[in-house]
Amino acid sequence: MADFIDDEHMRDTVLACADLAGRAGARHFQIGYLHDDVPVAEAGWYAHAQYRGARVQVDNQPGPAEAAEALARRLLTGAQCRCGRLVALSTAGAVAFDGVTLADGSRWSTADARRAGQCLWRRVGARWEPSCPVPSDRPTRRERRRRG
Ligand SMILES: [Zn+2]
Numbered sequence: 001m002a003d004f005i006d007d008e009h010m011r012d013t014v015l016a017c018a019d020l021a022g023r024a025g026a027r028h029f030q031i032g033y034l035h036d037d038v039p040v041a042e043a044g045w046y047a048h049a050q051y052r053g054a055r056v057q058v059d060n061q062p063g064p065a066e067a068a069e070a071l072a073r074r075l076l077t078g079a080q081c082r083c084g085r086l087v088a089l090s091t092a093g094a095v096a097f098d099g100v101t102l103a104d105g106s107r108w109s110t111a112d113a114r115r116a117g118q119c120l121w122r123r124v125g126a127r128w129e130p131s132c133p134v135p136s137d138r139p140t141r142r143e144r145r146r147r148g
């Protein structure tokens with residue numbers, strides 16, 4: 001079963017999901033399977049991320065890459081990007097935001113989502129990346145240096 005880590009696509013997908021979960025503040029991230037001695041596709045793959053007071057989980061996936069991809073999409077759906085817009089996973093942006101509760105407990109209505117706009121995210125290798133530019137002024141580092 002350890003063979004799967006040699007598969008580059010699978011490894012990237014799992015690493016990208018773990019990275020994403022960590023950036024979203026997860027305390028615990030796990031991918032696993034329920035059944036031994038069965039074909040990989042029937043092992044019952046799951047992935048979950050544990051947050052303060054919330055647990056995000058996907059079940060019954062055909063493999064670790066699928067479990068990681070499904071969990072990442074679940075985590076990104078309804079999430080807010082660094083640019084202030086909502087994360088979109090396709091150019092269609094056809095995500096239902098009606099009464100979505102985010103991982104941090106805040107709620108978004110469809111009207112909130114429309115007002116905020118959407119930022120397209122995609123997986124690039126072992127990381128999920130937003131389409132907005134990296135903030136160039138690095139306010140946190142500068143503010144830390146500025147004392148008094
Ligand atoms: Zn963005």
